[in-house]
Amino acid sequence: MKPHLIALGAIVAAGLAAAFGVRDAVALDLVFTLLLYAVLGQSWNWISGYAGNISFGHAIFFGCGAYASALMVTHGLSPWLAIPAGALAAAALAIVTGFPTLALRGHYFSIATIAVAAIVDALVRTQPALGRATGFELPIATGWAALQFADKGPYIVLALALFAAVQVATIALERSRLGYYLRALRANHAAAAAVGIDERSWKLLAFAWSAVIASCAGVLYAQYTLFVDPPSTIALGISIDIALVGVVGGIGTLWGPAVGALVYVVLAKGVALELGGSGKGYDLVIYGAIICVIAALRPHGIVGSIVDGLRRRRGALDLGAAATGGAA
Amino acid sequence: MTATAAAPLLEVRGLAKRFGALRALDGVDLDVAGGKLTGLIGPNGAGKSTAFACIAGAERPSAGSIRFRETEIAGMPASRVTRAGIGRTYQIVQTFADMTVLEATTTGALLRHPRLSDAMARAEEVLEFVGLADKRHRLGRALTIADKKRLEVARALATEPELLLLDEVMAGLTPAECGAAVELLRGTLARGITILMVEHVMEVLMPIADHIVVIAAGKSIFRGSAAEAVRDAAVVEAYLGAPLADDAPEAPR
Numbered sequence: 097m098k099p100h101l102i103a104l105g106a107i108v109a110a111g112l113a114a115a116f117g118v119r120d121a122v123a124l125d126l127v128f129t130l131l132l133y134a135v136l137g138q139s140w141n142w143i144s145g146y147a148g149n150i151s152f153g154h155a156i157f158f159g160c161g162a163y164a165s166a167l168m169v170t171h172g173l174s175p176w177l178a179i180p181a182g183a184l185a186a187a188a189l190a191i192v193t194g195f196p197t198l199a200l201r202g203h204y205f206s207i208a209t210i211a212v213a214a215i216v217d218a219l220v221r222t223q224p225a226l227g228r229a230t231g232f233e234l235p236i237a238t239g240w241a242a243l244q245f246a247d248k249g250p251y252i253v254l255a256l257a258l259f260a261a262v263q264v265a266t267i268a269l270e271r272s273r274l275g276y277y278l279r280a281l282r283a284n285h286a287a288a289a290a291v292g293i294d295e296r297s298w299k300l301l302a303f304a305w306s307a308v309i310a311s312c313a314g315v316l317y318a319q320y321t322l323f324v325d326p327p328s329t330i331a332l333g334i335s336i337d338i339a340l341v342g343v344v345g346g347i348g349t350l351w352g353p354a355v356g357a358l359v360y361v362v363l364a365k366g367v368a369l370e371l372g373g374s375g376k377g378y379d380l381v382i383y384g385a386i387i388c389v390i391a392a393l394r395p396h397g398i399v400g401s402i403v404d405g406l407r408r409r410r411g412a413l414d415l416g417a418a419a420t421g422g423a424a
Numbered sequence: 425m426t427a428t429a430a431a432p433l434l435e436v437r438g439l440a441k442r443f444g445a446l447r448a449l450d451g452v453d454l455d456v457a458g459g460k461l462t463g464l465i466g467p468n469g470a471g472k473s474t475a476f477a478c479i480a481g482a483e484r485p486s487a488g489s490i491r492f493r494e495t496e497i498a499g500m501p502a503s504r505v506t507r508a509g510i511g512r513t514y515q516i517v518q519t520f521a522d523m524t525v526l527e528a529t530t531t532g533a534l535l536r537h538p539r540l541s542d543a544m545a546r547a548e549e550v551l552e553f554v555g556l557a558d559k560r561h562r563l564g565r566a567l568t569i570a571d572k573k574r575l576e577v578a579r580a581l582a583t584e585p586e587l588l589l590l591d592e593v594m595a596g597l598t599p600a601e602c603g604a605a606v607e608l609l610r611g612t613l614a615r616g617i618t619i620l621m622v623e624h625v626m627e628v629l630m631p632i633a634d635h636i637v638v639i640a641a642g643k644s645i646f647r648g649s650a651a652e653a654v655r656d657a658a659v660v661e662a663y664l665g666a667p668l669a670d671d672a673p674e675a676p677r
Contacts, residue, residue: 181454290579291511407563
């Protein structure tokens with residue numbers, strides 16, 4: 097636990113240094129995107145990594161926050177209200193969709209998340225109150241009350257605060273009854289039932305928290321870009337990006353989403369910045385190739401492979417009494 | 425603990441389970457007296473595991489009643505049966521593959537001790553009791569069969585059951601490992617935990633069982649002591665077939 101907090105402290109310190117030291121808007125934008133995806137990846141990780149229910153519709157919870165922000169601001173209300181409002185909407189959506197689907201075996205949960213995301217997308221695109229396909233442009237204001245800033249610095253500070261809060265919450269999850277129960281359910285639902293774990297209620301709890309985290313990221317994103325429309329928030333492509341961040345870094349690990357976000361931002365966005373302008377799509381080819389290589393060589397993800405390696409060294413995987421070393 | 429002399433801890437009456445046209449269970453009666461070890465035996469395919477699954481909540485019975493501490497539990501989901509005070513192990517071990525021995529046992533202990541530190545302390549005690557304390561940081565999937573079965577018992581004991589259901593815990597163990605397992609069962613009984621144990625190796629059960637229930641072809645055909653069971657004609661016939669007089673083709677699967 098201690099090393100995790102030290103690592104987190106180092107990241108926050110580096111982020112703060114960037115927020116106040118770096119003037120390059122493009123670099124700061126990458127830092128913001130990195131933190132945002134680290135949070136979204138961790139949100140996905142709660143239900144898909146720890147609990148093992150792969151979600152392909154996570155962008156709709158991100159969208160709950162983004163649209164809550166857009167609606168509050170365009171109706172002349174404080175964007176701060178979007179944080180609880182988006183969280184409530186996201187949690188409600190997670191509970192309504194999770195109740196019938198979370199205890200299904202096989203891929204049905206994943207399929208259901210795609211279907212629900214498609215329905216939400218279609219609804220938003222046709223509802224005038226939700227801005228239809230054109231979305232919302234948020235009126236410009238500045239200051240903490242309006243949660244808008246002329247500079248990128250404060251946005252980085254907010255993103256860092258959200259990232260740190262989510263990492264601390266995940267450390268707490270790993271050391272909690274919920275965290276143990278989710279891992280047990282993922283590993284073996286029959287054995288989990290035999291120790292008294294009610295699958296549906298614990299997974300609903302995890303799914304609701306996961307949705308709340310994604311919604312918080314959505315509020316921050318809307319206040320950052322000041323533009324919210326379906327393709328940039330709730331589209332299937334965003335959901336897949338979120339899932340990729342979770343998978344690449346390592347499913348069900350504390351640092352997996354952050355590492356996945358780093359890979360995503362450096363490769364998808366960084367390469368796009370270098371090559372994207374050529375119009376030949378090299379960036380997507382390179383990013384796709386890297387994903388394939390990681391999937392083939394490191395199916396547990398980057399952090400997952402490191403965890404396995406550490407365990408092997410500590411002897412946790414040694415077979416039988418004759419094995420060397422033994423448990424520490 | 426509260427069970428009076430009259431009421432058994434677990435009382436099963438007329439238990440039936442059909443899978444389509446197949447009658448896997450067709451009238452099983454059994455009593456488990458508090459504080460005792462009851463053995464549930466029968467030839468392969470007799471319905472032992474189905475009866476076990478119905479009691480544990482893994483299968484929903486088609487008919488009949490299952491009363492635990494005088495409360496009806498038939499049809500309850502497995503997680504609620506466990507919360508009511510019945511722990512179980514699986515015939516084919518079901519490990520939490522990426523959890524260590526301590527983590528898996530802690531998961532069981534969290535049922536009665538929601539705080540992780542309390543649950544972990546409880547799990548340590550249980551691991552000491554079952555003899556897995558020195559392997560607490562091994563992953564469940566890296567244990568030997570005998571240790572995996574021990575871990576199953578530890579995980580079930582960590583839920584602090586009043587009744588422990590054991591499904592063929594001895595199967596696949598060497599004689600020495602069986603001896604150690606019997607010691608573990610005696611220790612469990614000494615802690616005041618009642619045991620209902622499915623076994624198809626009769627000789628394992630004979631020295632330790634207070635009561636025996638024999639199931640054949642989905643029905644309970646005998647209830648009594650182990651010594652009586654081996655002399656009972658119906659039991660002998662179920663296991664070995666009818667006396668030699670007639671060599672009629674019997675086809676036990």
